[in-house]
Amino acid sequence: MKINKYLKIGGLSLALTAMLSTSCQNVLEQEFRSELGPEFFATAGGLEGGITASYSIMRFFWGSEGFTYTANAGTDESMLGASDGNTTYFQYTNILPSEGSVSGIWNNCYQAINNLNGVLKFGPTANVDPARRTALLAEAKFLRGFFYFELVKTFGDIPLNLEFIEVPTTSATRQPIADVYAAIIKDLTEASQELPNTSNQSKGRATKPAALHLLAKAYLTRGWSTAAQPTDFQMAAATAKSLIDNQATYSLGLEQDFANVHREGNEYGKEVLFTVDRNTDPSYAESQFNNSPQIASGNKENRTNFFWVALYTQAINVNAGIPGAPTNTVAVMDRDTRNGRPFRRFRPTNYTLNTAFGERVNDSRYFKTFQSAWIFNRPTPVSTSRGTLVTGQDTALWMPGVEVTVAQRRAFKGVIWTPSQYTADLHPTMTKYVAVNRLTVNESSYRPYILFRLADTYLLAAEAYIKDNKPTEAAAMINAVRQRAAFRSTNTAAQNTAAVTAVTITPAQATIDFLLDERTRELYGEYTRWQDLVRTQTLKTRLARYNPTPGFKDFQVLRPIPQSQIDLVTTGPRFPQNPGY
Structure with a gap:
């Protein structure tokens, strides 16, 4: 079993004899200032600190590059951009037990779990x-x-361990998912009954609505699995619906405008149920902050603001698509904080652009998810065959999302970049994680990460109703999300009403396939897609239909058990690997 002797809480490292229920290795050496035993959890500071340390571990996941691949790559939604990113998860090649992203999930989760077992034992x-x-x-x-x-x-x-481990051991076994789900549902049920409706401690703390949302998702996921219980879909729907019906009690509600859901500064908006908290304090944000005075402190850096950004600084022919115009290849944009650092790890698939977001007249989410215009920001003028671009005024690059005529190109001073011109470098940028309020151009994000939000609760309820053969109820849940998507602040009231009517679906349309399309429209890039497709048992079919990936094998709906875990179990039966790896 893996021994973690020092528990780091905020800026203080506490010496604890805390063993994770995963594997056995040498004591993790960290600087520490106080020799404190596990009984520290029984103090006021220890109880608070043990909880804080466990929240902190989430920042190893949401915002890190490796975890982002495991959550979003290898799906129907996204493919690899032209960067030097890791192809492993996009192509399902060489996903090995030694791969750091999977061992990071395993080790960090079990570290948090043992911290929490200590809190629950001594607290x-x-x-x-x-x-x-x-x-x-x-x-x-x-x-x-x-x-x-x-x-x-x-x-x-x-391995399922609900007791605080203090004595090292070199043996470990795996428990069936039925036992694990039973423990999860018990914990979340009790949490939903005991947590406050809202938190007056910190915006990033768990509350009753967060617990209800996660409990509904746990029931739903178990209902699709081999451990399914007869009432799982009913319980998932009822739990999600109780949250939806009582949203006002929890000071929650859907944003009127989808554009506001991920607006920078609105990470604790009325639609948000739970965040992975961050701020600009270097001891709290734990970021490596490129080219800034912030203190470097490890791989909890939030780089979500980089991964989805296209190479808008690329030199291009500014007269492309205009017959007879001279070739003039030049960059029309400089890198800046507003438009971001172009890591281009992810780009949308044709499915995302043309199927999921294919209807853009009445559904406003495409242009509120993807950037379509870049304002000229270069200090040196750039001329096209249509004129000279003015800094801060003219649109240098425009992606309308559709093909255009030569006449339209000639009428536009800047460059129009259409779908037939998209490349692995230059394509629509997803804007949910834009972080303008940074000190330097290459600096990572301070923004908290929105992990649960109310629109997802509606869609989870819809999925449960579909599986429970209640299409009318499912359609009502989907329509709540779609009707919000119809709103445009630039529309008249009559135009918004007409758009609501146009996007409303019938019960016959409430299918799993439609729901998955809806989840893309609503939740694109929000770290749910791989698990959504695994849960609904559609990963293979949707990859084949929308993003053919020859490397995919059926067993890859599970990740490999980390090799370090297998190697370090030396007492008793050998720790088993997942099939296929």
């Missing part, structure tokens, strides 16, 4: 205000259920 006797203690222990249950849910979705059968 009930902590000298803390009883109401606060109850809320903290409920947060621990939520978080333990959260991390076990990540593990079981990713790896299948896994």
Whole structure:
């Protein structure tokens, strides 16, 4: 088993004899300042600190490059851009047990779980205000259920340990997913009953609505699995619906305008149920901050603002598509903080652009998800056959998302870049993670990551209703999301009403296939797609239909067990690998 002797909480490293239920290796050497035993969890500071440390571990995932690949690559939605990114997860080639992204999920989840087991063992006797203690222990249950849910979705059968491990051991076994789901649902059920409706401690803390959302998703995911219980889809629908019906009680609601959901500065908006918190304090944000005075502190850096950005600085023929115009190849944009650092790790597939977002007249989400215009920002003028671009005024690059006529190109001073011109370098940029408020151009994001939001709750409820053969109820849930998507602030009231009518679906249209298209429209790039397709058992068919990936094998709906885990179990039966790896 893996020994983690020092638990890092914020800026303080606490010496603990805390063993993870995963593997056995040398003691993790970290600087520490206080020799404190596990009983520290029974103090007020230890109880708070153990919870804070477990929240902090989430930042190893949401925002890191490796985890972003595991969540978004190898799906119908996205393919690799022209960068030097890792092709492994896009093409399903060489996903090995030694791959760092999967071992990172395993090791970090189990580290958090053992922290939480310590909190739940020692916390009930902590000298803390009883109401606060109850809320903290409920947060621990939520978080333990959260991390076990990540593990079981990713790896299948896994070690299940609900006790704080203090004595090292070199043996470990895997428990069936049925046992793991039972533990997850128990934790999340209790958390949903004990957590407050809203948090007055921190925006990034678990609350009752966050627990209800995750509980609904756990029921739903188990319902699709080999561990399914007869009432799973009913329970998933009822749990999600209880959150939806009581949203006002929790000070929640769908944003009127989809553009506001991911607007920078609105990460704690009324639609948000749970975030992975961040801020500009270097000891809290734990970022490597390129070319900035911030303190480097490891791989919890939030680079979501880089991964989806196209190479808008590329030199292009500014007269392309205009017969008779001279060739003039030049960059029409310089890199800046508003438009981002062009890592181009991900680009949308034809399915995403043409099928999921194919209807753009009444559904406003395409232009609120992808950047379509870049304002000329170069200090040196650039001339096209139509005129000279003025800094800060003219649109230098425009991606209208459709083909245009030569006449339209001649009438536009800048460059029009249409779908037939898209390349792995230059393509629509997804804008949900834009981070303008940074100190330098190449700096990563300070923004909190929105992990759960209410629109997803509606879609999870719809999926559960579809599986429970209730298409009328499913359509109502989908329509709530689609009707919001019809809103444009530039429309008249009558135009918005007409758009709502146009996007409303019938119960007969409420199918899993339609729902998955809807999830792309609503949740593109929000770290759910790979698991969505695995959960709904559609990964293989949708890859074949929309993004053929010859390397994919049926067994790859699970990730490999980390080789370090297998090698370090030296007592008892050999720790088993997932089939195919």
